[in-house]
Amino acid sequence: MKLAGARVLVTGGGRGIGRYLVDRLVAEGALLGVLDQDMALCAELRSTGCSKAWSCNLAESDEVDLAVQAMLDEGFEPDVLINNAGIIHSEPLVNLLARGDRVHSRESWRKVMAADLDSVFFVTSRVVDHMLSKRRKGVVISISSIAANGNAGQTAYAAAKAGVNALTRTWAKELGPMGYRFAAIAPGFIDTPSTRAALNEANLARLQQQIPLRRLGDLESIFLAARHIIESDYLSGTVLEIDGGLVI
Template sequence: MKLEGARVLVTGGGSGIGRHLVERLLADGAEIAVLELDAARCAELADAAGGKVRAVSCDVSDAAAVDGALQNLFDTGFEPDVLVNNAGVIHSEPLVNLLSRGDKVHSREAWRRVIATDLDSVFFVTSRVVERMLAKRIKGVVISISSIAAGGNAGQSAYAAAKAGVNALTCTWAKELGAMGLRFVAIAPGFFDTPSTRAALSEAVLTRLQQQIPLRRLGELESLYLAVRHAIENDYLTGTVLEVDGGLVL
């Protein structure tokens, strides 16, 4: 599939990784629609793109909200060739915190929130988009942003479980729907040089972390975008998890 002219739907496209992907996809000639929780970001994104981006406010962890938002896009003539499941949250907390003065067990609320946002949303959005692709006979591709944490990461039970689920769904759907011309790819980033990364980790921690990465540096968002573009344009790529991590998990 050629990226230029492709219709791409991105979840969580209002900030961070999602915003970078939207801007680069748009620059390379794609037609873009975004599902974004923050209504103000939707308005700002549409305005910044000069009306070239259709931005719909939607909580992608809410199945009914997803159904309504997608139907709205379909009714306005947007038929996605590509879905990028990017929306997500990160929560770090041990399973049992012996030093806590209160409840020592991992927050049930935080568990549910991460699973809902990072895993349920992928199921809700993908199922409806794939249904539409099949109805319109579109041989599309679904790209889900996973994480190297899917292999297990101490202190991130919910996040690791959600991303492992994303990887499993990617493989499952590739087997189910490949004969119908649909492709499914997960992309698992390592540590990238973003404001959120630098806000979460001290300089000392970042220095130690980079020494563990074979390439000895954090990733740039452009590298992640190139992986997304590769997944879109390589028509023989499906059912795989592309690790973009500088070799960290070797």
Template sequence: MARVALVTGGSRGIGAAVSVALKEAGHQVAANYAGNDQAAKEFSDRTGIPVFKWSVSDFEACQAGVAKVEAELGPVDILVNNAGITRDTSFSKMTIEQWREVMATNLDSLFYMSKCVFDGMKKRSFGRIITIGSINGQKGQFGQTNYAAAKAGASGFTKALALEGARSNITVNVVAPGYIATDMVKAVPQEVLNTKVLPLIPVGRLGEPEEVARAVVFLAGEDAGFVTGSTLSVNGGQYMI
């Protein structure tokens, strides 16, 4: 069944792959973005997916943004919380601003965005809330106390909200990628990838954004109604729990 899906950070990287995959699955998709107008326009022109600009770290902006999406496309039944940032540095050097920026975008946004759609999902007795987590929220990572804490917090948020949504046919899950071949990862020197990253991944390669997207499409579908409060790891066997 075709539904309206909203993907935050949905015009680049993993988010773009998720937006396209959901569209190909038959859904109407809205892609949120925060700042890169040119990239968003190019994505929309290429895919035909409408883009909507607002900061997910601002609750009032989220309310206004979701209202605009629903006015143009209809009620949001699928929410993919993909937007995220990094401000990596060792804990000793990390500033309060670096901590707060990451928490606002990567964790506070889950509350803000879910708050905007949850009651509507309850009234319609259907909802899918999927958050893109991270392997580093599961195992930790040097220089990422802020990022790892936010991604780990996403897991607790997901489990608690899953309990509240279950009776209303709202599932809430996490997809936790490992090293994925996004522009950011591909910018790492090949020698570093070959000697420091790939040896850690049992399947011996980076993941593709489309592989993460396929996991999201499954969790967003009708057939995943018995999967909730779960974390689906897409990391090539690098970390198993």
């Protein structure tokens, strides 16, 4: 699919990786729509004129249905969906240092699964259904994580991202015969404010020693992966790991 002129919907496009993708895709001539729970960021995106934006909590199916309908009513019909919205959460199965109940909080498990996995299912099902009804082909990219391979201290997050990879492969098989392509991007540690906030200087230095390329990834590497997926018409069912070699 050609990027110039393509209508691309980015979830969580208000900041971080999603916002970078929005800005780079606009620069390549794509037409952008954003779904994000942050109303102020949605308003800002609209005011810049670079993207349309609708605010909703993607973890709530009713809100997703209303927001997708509002988007379609405004005439924005995506050719490409990028499921990027999500929350990064670290918590061990049993916290040996905690007093009282030491097991992983049920509440945070549900919150992470809702934000990182349910949201992908809710948005993709509505958007692909619309593409099918219009008999238009489409591409769906989901931002996963190398945590999907298993990561100590990230029980819920790893499970949610493994679920995202499974959905990607399942939908590639189910809808490939109709011309739809699905792929995931699994970043390692990307240099974003959320990554820096989660790591102190000592942890950051230790982490960089474990990465064969000895540095955090830049946002451009995620954009290049997304562009490659959109433009490569024989690519489907793939999980692209963009991690400087960390999972080798």
